Amino acid sequence: MAVTIEGMTEGQRERKSSALRQALWLALAFGLLKYGLQTLGQVVMQHAGYGIFRDELYFIVCGRHLAWGYVDQPPMVPLLTRISELVFGIHSLALFRTFASLAGAAEVALTGVLAWRMGGSRWAQALAMTGVLLAPMVIGIDATISTNMLEPALWTIVALALMELARLAERGVRSGPVVARWWVVMGAAAGLCIENKWTIVFFLVCLLAALLLTEQRKILLSKWFAVGFALIVLIALPNLIWEVHHQWATLQLLHNDQVDGKNVHVGPVAFVLNQVKVLGLLMAPLWIAGVVWLLAGRRAKTFRFLGVTYALFLPLMMILHAKDYYLAAIYPLYFAAGAAAWDGWLQKAWLRRGVVPAYVAANVALTAVVLPAILPVLPPVKEIAYMQRLHLAPPKMETGATATLPQYFADMLDWRHKANLLADAYWSLPAAERKEAVIYAKNYGDASAVNVYRPDVPTAISGHQNYFLWGPRGATGKVMIIFGDSIATDEKEFDSVQVYARDTNPLVEPYERGPILICKGLHGNLETLWPKVKFWY
Numbered sequence: 001m002a003v004t005i006e007g008m009t010e011g012q013r014e015r016k017s018s019a020l021r022q023a024l025w026l027a028l029a030f031g032l033l034k035y036g037l038q039t040l041g042q043v044v045m046q047h048a049g050y051g052i053f054r055d056e057l058y059f060i061v062c063g064r065h066l067a068w069g070y071v072d073q074p075p076m077v078p079l080l081t082r083i084s085e086l087v088f089g090i091h092s093l094a095l096f097r098t099f100a101s102l103a104g105a106a107e108v109a110l111t112g113v114l115a116w117r118m119g120g121s122r123w124a125q126a127l128a129m130t131g132v133l134l135a136p137m138v139i140g141i142d143a144t145i146s147t148n149m150l151e152p153a154l155w156t157i158v159a160l161a162l163m164e165l166a167r168l169a170e171r172g173v174r175s176g177p178v179v180a181r182w183w184v185v186m187g188a189a190a191g192l193c194i195e196n197k198w199t200i201v202f203f204l205v206c207l208l209a210a211l212l213l214t215e216q217r218k219i220l221l222s223k224w225f226a227v228g229f230a231l232i233v234l235i236a237l238p239n240l241i242w243e244v245h246h247q248w249a250t251l252q253l254l255h256n257d258q259v260d261g262k263n264v265h266v267g268p269v270a271f272v273l274n275q276v277k278v279l280g281l282l283m284a285p286l287w288i289a290g291v292v293w294l295l296a297g298r299r300a301k302t303f304r305f306l307g308v309t310y311a312l313f314l315p316l317m318m319i320l321h322a323k324d325y326y327l328a329a330i331y332p333l334y335f336a337a338g339a340a341a342w343d344g345w346l347q348k349a350w351l352r353r354g355v356v357p358a359y360v361a362a363n364v365a366l367t368a369v370v371l372p373a374i375l376p377v378l379p380p381v382k383e384i385a386y387m388q389r390l391h392l393a394p395p396k397m398e399t400g401a402t403a404t405l406p407q408y409f410a411d412m413l414d415w416r417h418k419a420n421l422l423a424d425a426y427w428s429l430p431a432a433e434r435k436e437a438v439i440y441a442k443n444y445g446d447a448s449a450v451n452v453y454r455p456d457v458p459t460a461i462s463g464h465q466n467y468f469l470w471g472p473r474g475a476t477g478k479v480m481i482i483f484g485d486s487i488a489t490d491e492k493e494f495d496s497v498q499v500y501a502r503d504t505n506p507l508v509e510p511y512e513r514g515p516i517l518i519c520k521g522l523h524g525n526l527e528t529l530w531p532k533v534k535f536w537y
Contacts (some may be wrong), residue, residue: 005011023125030129031109037133038101038142041375042094045143049288050376052090052414053144057448060085062136070243070466071536076196077147084145084181088453100149103141107152107332110130114156114336117163120297120343123352128332129350130360131286134367135335136374137278137328147197151329154193155203159306159333161186162207166302181222186370187228191235198250199326202316204232204307210308215301247259249520253465253536258321269315272314274324277332280362290337299344306333380507383409396492406508411445414508418446418483419453425481425500425516435522438475442484442535446512463533472530477522484511489523495521 052060063082068075069411080099088095108110108129110328115128128473132138142149168179171315193200211217219225244252267276276284294300310330346352372378373392382402387393393406405413421437429437439460444467450460461472481500498518522529 009047016121019116022122023113026122026125027067027087027112027116027129029107030112030126031134034108034133034142035101038104040250041143042092042097042101043222044377045375045490046093047159048377048379051408051415052412052446052452053146053408053447054415056081056145057452057464058444059145060090061448061451062263065466065470066241068238069246069250071246072253072465073147073250074195074197074333076150076192076238078120081145081499083293084112087307097143099144100142100145103153104138107138107142107156108479110153110156110160111332111336113340114160114163114332117160118300118303118337118340120336120340123356124339124343127286127342127356127360128336130363131283131335131339132332134363135279135283136367136370137325138331139326139367139371140372141328143469148328149324150196151193151199152329152332154189155200155329156332157189158186158193158200158204158207161189162211162216162219162305163303165222166216166305168527169216169219170302172224174218174470175224175245179222180227183222183224184231187231188235190228194232194236199329200296202320203330205315206312206316206492208303209312210305213308214305216305219239237275249536256537268315268318271318271324275314275327280363280366282337282359282366284339286330288333289341290334293341294334294337297344300337303337306337310334361481364507373406376405376412380405380409380413407454407509408485409437410508410512414503414512415445415449416453417505418503418512419449419505421501421516422450422460422481422483423454423457425518428500429479429518433479435481436476437481438472438477438526439481439483441482443511463530463535465536468530468534468536475525475526477520477526477529478520480519480522480526481516485515493523495523496517498502514518 042281059078059081062070062073062078063085064079065088066075066079070078081483085097088098090096094101111132112125112129115125121130139153141152156514164182165179165186168174168182173179190200190335191206198258213218279287294303295311296307301309310333313330314327342356346355369390370392372383372386373390376383378386387406421443423521426437426439428432438458439447439450441450441460441462444462444464446469447460447462447464450457459473461470461475480494483503496519500516500518502515503513
């Protein structure tokens with residue numbers, strides 16, 4: 001990431017190179033610390049009785065059907081999940097979630113590089129990385145494989161590239177190989193992020209608007225801006241072609257989420273307060289200081305566009321009724337800026353040696369207290385008791401979530417048991433009926449659990465998300481083992497319906513409890529009825 005600045009003496013170059021090496025070594029140390037803590041957390045979670053998360057089961061199945069797109073995501077995470085399954089297997093959470101832990105480590109390390117680039121000293125760099133490392137929302141996101149895990153690192157690289165271009169433009173360097181390299185870095189990182197999750201499109205729009213509104217707009221005059229933009233489009237093109245071929249399936253899904261009321265919507269004040277809450281109450285003075293400093297600080301003039309970006313991005317997410325964690329990827333910028341701001345404000349050595357360590361210690365203590373509400377590190381019954389005793393409750397994200405445990409925790413339970421119930425129902429059938437039988441589940445979690453944990457039964461089908469596109473796989477509907485609300489669960493739709501078993505686990509969500517049904521003689525053909533089971537939500 002070293003940048004050669006025209007006009008520097010040999011001594012200046014050497015000092016700059018030395019400072020960069022020190023910053024990178026410190027960033028690497030914190031990245032390794034983050035990786036170690038995250039891996040330890042996986043071991044503790046598995047020991048406490050938790051397993052693979054609902055979405056991870058779905059990613060495993062998507063990874064077994066690699067494509068350039070899926071109804072609810074671009075191809076990146078299924079690809080990484082497939083690699084993880086093949087290399088590490090699914091028995092150890094710590095190994096299976098290696099990519100999530102590495103992504104978290106990269107996020108922390110890049111935050112340190114940002115803080116250094118904004119003029120922060122070593123202690124400021126360490127403070128910024130500590131802030132990200134301890135932020136509850138970051139800890140939670142990094143705990144599982146998800147479409148959110150790569151965003152912070154990739155967004156940070158995009159921002160870092162634009163910062164370097166702004167610094168170069170300030171020195172009158174607007175062309176040449178250095179400028180070209182940073183535009184390529186920006187385009188590659190943004191393009192890869194689109195192949196991971198579309199949210200970065202909103203971030204890029206806000207970045208572009210912020211550049212146009214500030215003095216940093218001059219970096220857009222470079223011919224390499226067009227190259228960077230073209231690179232974004234080129235990398236994202238395979239997924240865009242897939243979307244066109246599938247009638248913009250993801251936009252249909254997003255529309256359904258909005259009109260059907262799946263997600264919890266809160267007002268602007270509550271949304272902002274939730275940002276403070278999920279990033280850690282005591283951490284608020286750090287990242288909020290970063291936003292203010294970028295908007296008004298004299299030393300932050302070169303990076304002013306990053307402050308304006310937040311001022312645009314936050315209300316945009318409110319208007320779109322985004323979930324709290326949709327903003328998570330942007331916060332490394334403001335933790336880094338806050339640390340750089342504090343570095344300028346706390347000039348006296350005794351403040352740095354006294355106030356900052358005390359502040360960090362207080363945040364470590366608070367994180368330790370609330371950790372069981374962030375990660376499922378205690379057995380379920382103890383988790384419930386602990387959170388009730390301390391009145392801890394993560395923000396509710398979806399309207400249908402009513403389990404005693406937080407939805408995030410509940411969705412790491414019961415999957416192998418559910419798969420076994422459905423498989424047992426299949427094996428209870430006479431041999432002649434098994435030849436025609438199919439397992440049908442309303443949501444991708446249940447279907448994926450069967451497909452991951454019970455390869456001894458036919459592939460489970462569903463109308464949920466990408467399962468709808470995979471179709472009924474030749475099943476006729478003559479014999480169906482059904483879990484969850486379905487196309488038909490009574491005698492009006494089948495010749496006979498029998499309750500085989502019930503999943504009554506009180507720790508999981510209500511829609512994950514209920515009967516396993518053996519249904520025979522569907523009135524009609526499943527292939528013909530398939531459009532009715534479409535469930536993009």
